[in-house]
Amino acid sequence: MHRTVRGMPAAMVVALSAGLLTATAPAAHAAAGASLPFTSVEAESATTTGTKIGPDYTQGTVASEASGRQAVRLNSGQRVEFTVPRASNAVNVSYNVPDGQSGSLNVYVNGTKLAKTLPVTSKYSYVDTGWIAGAKTHHFFDNARMLLGQSVQAGDKVAFESTGTQVTVDVADFEQVGGEAGQPAGSVSVTSKGADPSGNGDSTQAFRDAIAAAQGGVVWIPPGDYKLTSSLSGVQNVTLQGAGSWYSVVHTSRFIDQSSSSASVHLKDFAVLGEVTERVDSNPDNFVNGSLGPNSSVSGMWLQHLKVGLWLTGNNDNLVVENNRILDTTADGLNLNGNAHGVRVRNNFLRNQGDDSLAMWSLNGADSNSSFENNTISQPNLANGIAIYGGTDITVSDNLVSDTNALGSGIAISNQKFLDPFSPLSGTITVSGNTLVRTGAMNPNWNHPMGALRVDSYDSAVNATVNITDTTITDSPYGAFEFVSGGGHGYSTGNVNVSGATVKNTGTVVVQAETQGTAKFSNVQATGVGAAGIYNCPYPSGSGTFTINDGGGNSGWSSTWSDCSTWPQPGQGNTDPDPNRNLAKGRPATATGSQDVYTPGKAVDGDANTYWESTNNAFPQSLTVDLGSAQAVRKLTLKLPPSSAWGARTQTVTVLGSTDGSNYSTVVGSTGYRFDPATGNTATVSLPAGTNLRYLRLTVTANTGWPAAQFSEVEAYVTS
Incomplete structure (x- = not known):
């Protein structure tokens, strides 16, 4: 089910309207970015029996939200195998599964299957934003982490295998997690106040009692899972400290919610995992909502599945936010919302924010x-x-x-x-x-x-x-x-x-x-x-x-773009950085008709598994793609989904072209093109030399496999 954004103030609607991260900075700034305890490896650079998707910049597609705009799609039994870049005993995987589905990945270390699997789910994905043209659904990826139970070395192999649910793997973060930290001397443990480290009981009051007892000191959160059913308030002059973000885990969507604090709140070394599946701006579904008070700090935290990591109002002067991971929020990672003075936000890692x-x-x-x-x-x-x-x-x-x-x-x-x-x-x-x-x-x-x-x-x-x-x-x-x-x-x-x-x-x-x-x-x-x-x-x-x-x-x-009546398209002009690119991908597409959800845009979204289907039993039917500017197109590649479920068929197609969108001429006359799953359900159309068109129109008059026109991808190239 899609997650719907509800209760959004008009101001926030306006606000929204407005891999291995291997980029090499200039020598003088080689330290751009955070110093991280993990190394990320892109799935598309790994070995796989699955299918690489992307690169794709078409908004609303899975690949367009991936790191590097590429990922690897695994169907049941397929796997992706990473070469471990550093000594590690833990991994975090960024992935996507189809909407409404959940499942797991088998995990292999050097070919040996581990007893435990990595759960995957669409629960926190697929957020609907219906007021945004062309992007009603986004937030496709999620993150899942696990301790491997053993140490692996650089050069070892760690593989993930789909167990039934289709899983698109984007990137894997490999990390050597240190041991559990010990309890600070003189601290007040939440378990001494009745907190349940099994995660079954409600530990909210125990946390409140420990905070009250530790004023000026440290509240200790031992290793375990703790469930909080309501937020904490009145938090001031205290440190809340865990044994490490892989060990001390608090399960709540609202941790601290307070409009003010006198000073000196320090939150460090634990995880807060929420259950936010949609964005409701009237709800304080944040790790911190409001104020920690001056001279406070947040460090070593793992924050995930919240609306916002830190939504900070009131007095937060001289706050330091450092060395944290903020993942999979439906809105901002952190927002200093007025009156923040001397705040330092540094050395943090943020992935998959919804704002x-x-x-x-x-x-x-x-x-x-x-x-x-x-x-x-x-x-x-x-x-x-x-x-x-x-x-x-x-x-x-x-x-x-x-x-x-x-x-x-x-x-x-x-x-x-x-x-x-x-x-x-x-x-x-x-x-x-x-x-x-x-x-x-x-x-x-x-x-x-x-x-x-x-x-x-x-x-x-x-x-x-x-x-x-x-x-x-x-x-x-x-x-x-x-x-x-x-x-x-x-x-x-x-x-x-x-x-x-x-x-x-x-x-x-x-x-x-x-x-x-x-x-x-x-x-x-x-x-x-x-x-x-x-x-x-x-x-x-x-x-x-x-x-x-x-x-x-x-x-x-x-050089200067000379025509203010048109927007330059990528590669249009002096230099085309990718002369072999598909000119039709992501371009506006229209049709004489479509069936249900099988809309024209599915034929140019870069995903061969989605498709356009015309109105049934009503030939002829046409699909038109606006390439954005006149192009010397030499070849078309027409596709149907690459699945054996799609039986072989022949579609009779006429190719037409136009430079103005009004006057069309025939480029290739009516021809039958065979689509056969044995050969990838793909047909190639060669266009005559000298063809120059902006608007590409495919008119289908017959289909031996279904009473409608069908294309999963229409690709156009200037190279033959």
Whole structure:
């Protein structure tokens, strides 16, 4: 069943509308990202008897949310085998299973099957967001961890095998987990107050009693599983400490919920696992909701299956959040929600957030002198990796962000206010030493792309000084640096300095300027630019100009996209980083009719297991794909699902093309194409030399296997 987002305030609706992480940073910033206790290995780089899916940037597909935009799909009995990169005794696996299903993976170490299996489930996945065009469902992946019960060495083999349920494996984190920590002297154990480490009894009151007894001291959470049925409040001047996040586990969706605290709350070295399966913003389904008080800290935590890890309001001055893992939240990983001063968020790992992974939002007062430093962020599936909404003298430094999706940039510096009173950006905003990999996305509400790093005068002009230094942007699907007024008002983004950037293989442009303003660029070096160096088309038309000042040392991006009436497509222009790519994947598709859920988009989603089926018993039927611009297409690959359940059939197809969407001509006349599961249920259509089309139309007049037109994939290539 899909998980529905309910009870969302209008402001938050607006907010949403707005692998081995192997990216190599420049030598001067080799430490971008967190120093992690594990090493991640991508499934697509492992040995497998399954099927590799992706790469895919089509929003709403499983592969598009995967690390590296690729993963491995396992059907029953298939396996993926990883070569262990380091001495390890534990593993965490990021995976997907079909909606409504659960199952398990057999685990093998050097070919020997372990007695225990790794449970997998769709329970926490498939979140519906019906107000977002083109992406009503997202949040496909989940994480599952296990202790192997033995130590394995670098070079050993660990394999995972499907036991019946289809499982798509994305990435495996291998880790050497240390032993259980001992009880600190003088601490108050929650078990001494009646807590049940078996997880059967309700330990809420025991935790409350231990906190009351340990004021100024330490509450000890021994190894075990503890169930809390309601949140804790009145927590102040106390440390809650566990034996380690793999050993001391608290099961609750609401751990601390309080509007204020006098000071000095320290939470460390345990796990909090929630049961949040949908996003309801009126519910405080967070690890911390509100305030820990000044001079507090959160460290060594494993936070999973919550709405938000930390939603922080009130006085949290000088808070330190470090060395934590925040996984599988339905909304933000952490949000400093106004009045945060001197906060340091550093060396954390975040994966699979349903909104911004890390955010500062200056509501009710300005966040100030606070920073996000050396964090590693992977796969936020609906918004930004890091977002700064207002605030004074903020720093975002040495972070590694990868694989944003839907409405997200890798880093967003924005005056989007959502609600009042809001404190816009002021002072100096420092964005330095960050590495962004495959970040930026096609925004389905704006219907145009978002850059890897975005400066956004959404609700007011950006008057702060924004210094963006020593940035590495790699494989952005669209633009690298975007300057926009997302509210459509044309407010200025001025006082921006970009220096020392390396841009590699950006899909469209290096600078995407869509509003008035000015920016100085120095030592920005680009290679593999997809369309042109600069897109400079402020919106609304006539609202002003965007001035690019050349500070010297720039190279590889001097050209300008000439037509403001069209958006450049990836690879359209100077250099195509992937001349063999499928031009139809993810493009808009329409049809004369469709049957039930088998809609036209299923034929261009990059997944051969999903398909379009036309209205039954009503030939002829047509499928039309808009490639975005006129292309010299030489070959089509037509597919049906690669399953023996799909018996062999012949479909009679005419290929038509158009450059304007109105006038179509026949490219290949009516021909019968054989689809046979013995040969992959695939047919190839060669197009004549000189074919040039933007709109590709396939008209089907007969199908020997079913009384309808059917395609699981329509692929178009410029290479023959």
